[in-house]
Amino acid sequence: MSLTHISLNDFRNIEAISLSPSKDLNLILGQNGSGKTSLLEAIYFLSSGRSFRTNKHKLMIRSSQAKCIVHGKKQLHNLSIPIGISKDQSGDTQLRIQGQASRRIAELAQVLPVQVITPESYELFFGGPKERRKFLDLGVFHVEHLFFDVWKSFNKVLKQRNALLKTKPANCIEQIKFWDKQFIELAEQINIYRKAYISRFEGYFFDKIGGISPVFEGLEARYDAGWKGELSDVLQSQLERDLKLGYTSRGPHKADFNFKVHGHSVEGIMSRGQLKLLLYALKITQNNLIEKETEKQSILLIDDLPSELSSETLGCVAKLLAICDSQLFISAISLDSLTPVVEQLDKHIEMFHVEHGRLITN
Numbered sequence: 001m002s003l004t005h006i007s008l009n010d011f012r013n014i015e016a017i018s019l020s021p022s023k024d025l026n027l028i029l030g031q032n033g034s035g036k037t038s039l040l041e042a043i044y045f046l047s048s049g050r051s052f053r054t055n056k057h058k059l060m061i062r063s064s065q066a067k068c069i070v071h072g073k074k075q076l077h078n079l080s081i082p083i084g085i086s087k088d089q090s091g092d093t094q095l096r097i098q099g100q101a102s103r104r105i106a107e108l109a110q111v112l113p114v115q116v117i118t119p120e121s122y123e124l125f126f127g128g129p130k131e132r133r134k135f136l137d138l139g140v141f142h143v144e145h146l147f148f149d150v151w152k153s154f155n156k157v158l159k160q161r162n163a164l165l166k167t168k169p170a171n172c173i174e175q176i177k178f179w180d181k182q183f184i185e186l187a188e189q190i191n192i193y194r195k196a197y198i199s200r201f202e203g204y205f206f207d208k209i210g211g212i213s214p215v216f217e218g219l220e221a222r223y224d225a226g227w228k229g230e231l232s233d234v235l236q237s238q239l240e241r242d243l244k245l246g247y248t249s250r251g252p253h254k255a256d257f258n259f260k261v262h263g264h265s266v267e268g269i270m271s272r273g274q275l276k277l278l279l280y281a282l283k284i285t286q287n288n289l290i291e292k293e294t295e296k297q298s299i300l301l302i303d304d305l306p307s308e309l310s311s312e313t314l315g316c317v318a319k320l321l322a323i324c325d326s327q328l329f330i331s332a333i334s335l336d337s338l339t340p341v342v343e344q345l346d347k348h349i350e351m352f353h354v355e356h357g358r359l360i361t362n
C-alpha cells in the first residue's frame with residue numbers, strides 16, 4: 001500500500017506539480033529554497049490535514065492564491081484509492097476520500113499513516129512529554145482501532161473536570177466526583193492500550209533494530225502513566241492542589257514515554273548525531289510495527305537527511321533504512337551527499353529534481 005500519484009496546486013512556492021513516486025525510495029533533490037521541504041510538507045498535509053512546520057495555515061497557500069490543494073492515489077492491493085485535501089485562506093478544509101466528502105481528518109490518517117523526520121525532530125528528546133506522548137499515541141492510534149474514541153471521550157471528560165476546577169461553582173466537589181468515575185475508567189483504558197503497545201514496540205526495537213549500532217546498547221524505554229498507584233486515590237489526594245492550580249495535574253494526559261541509557265536520559269548523554277540515529281531507529285520501529293500489525297504501508301518523510309551526520313552514522317542510517325518497510329521520501333541538496341546511504345540500499349529509486357517550485361526533468 002503506497003502513494004502512486006501525488007499532485008500539488010498552489011502549495012507554498014509550488015504552483016502545480018504532479019509526480020508518480022516509487023513505492024520504495026524517492027529522492028527529492030534541489031538547492032536551498034527550491035521547494036523540497038514544501039513537497040514533503042504537502043505529503044504530510046495530505047495524510048494528516050496539518051503542516052509539520054507551521055500552525056499558520058495561510059503559509060501553506062501560495063502567495064496571493066485562494067487555496068492550496070493536494071491530491072494523491074493510494075494503492076491498496078488491486079484498489080487505487082483517490083484522496084484529496086484543500087485548505088483556503090479562511091482555514092476551511094475540504095477532504096475527499098474515494099470520491100466521498102469527509103469531515104474526519106482521523107479517517108485520512110487511517111488511510112495514510114505518515115511520520116516525518118526533520119532537523120527539528122530532536123524535540124522528541126528535548127521537548128516536553130507532550131511531543132513524546134504524541135509519538136506514542138500515533139503508534140497506539142494505528143494499531144488499536146478503539147484507542148481514538150477512548151482518547152476523544154477522555155479529553156471531553158478532562159475538559160469538563162478542568163472547567164470545574166477553574167470556575168469552582170458551588171457544588172463543584174460533587175460534580176468533580178461525578179466526572180471522576182468516567183475519568184478513571186477511560187484513563188485506565190488508555191493506559192492499558194499504551195502499555196500493550198510499548199511492550200510490542202520494545203520487543204521489535206530490541207529484536208530487529210538494537211544490534212544495528214553500539215549507540216543503542218544499554219537503551220531502555222521508560223513509561224510514566226501520568227500517575228502512580230490507584231488513580232481514584234491519586235485524584236482524591238490531589239484535589240485540593242488541583243483546585244488551586246485550576247486543572248487536573250495527574251492522569252494519562254500527563255504520561256511520558258522516554259529513553260534512558262544506563263539510567264541516564266538520552267538527551268543528556270548522547271551527541272546530536274547519536275540522537276539523530278536514535279530518532280531514525282524509533283520512527284522506523286514505529287512505522288514497521290504499524291505495517292506489521294495493520295498491513296498498512298506507512299510513509300516516512302525525511303527532510304535533509306545528510307545534515308549533521310558523519311559517514312559512519314550515515315552508514316548506520318542506511319542499515320536502518322534497508323529494513324524500513326515504509327515508502328520513503330528523502331530530501332537533500334545533492335545526490336552526492338546521499339551516496340553513502342543510497343549505495344547500500346537495494347530499493348527501487350525515483351529521483352525528483354526541484355527548482356524554483358518546479359520539477360526539472362533531466
Ligand SMILES: Nc1ncnc2c1ncn2[C@@H]1O[C@H](COP(=O)(O)OP(=O)(O)OP(=O)(O)O)[C@@H](O)[C@H]1O
Pocket residue numbers: 011012013014030031032033034035036037038039058059060061062063
Ligand atoms: N506561502 C508561500 N508562497 C510562496 N512561496 C513560499 C511560501 N512559503 C514559503 N515559500 C518559499 O518557498 C521556497 C521553498 O521553501 P522550502 O522550505 O520548501 O525549500 P527547501 O528546498 O526545502 O530549502 P532548504 O534546502 O533551504 O531547506 C522558499 O523560497 C520560501 O521562501
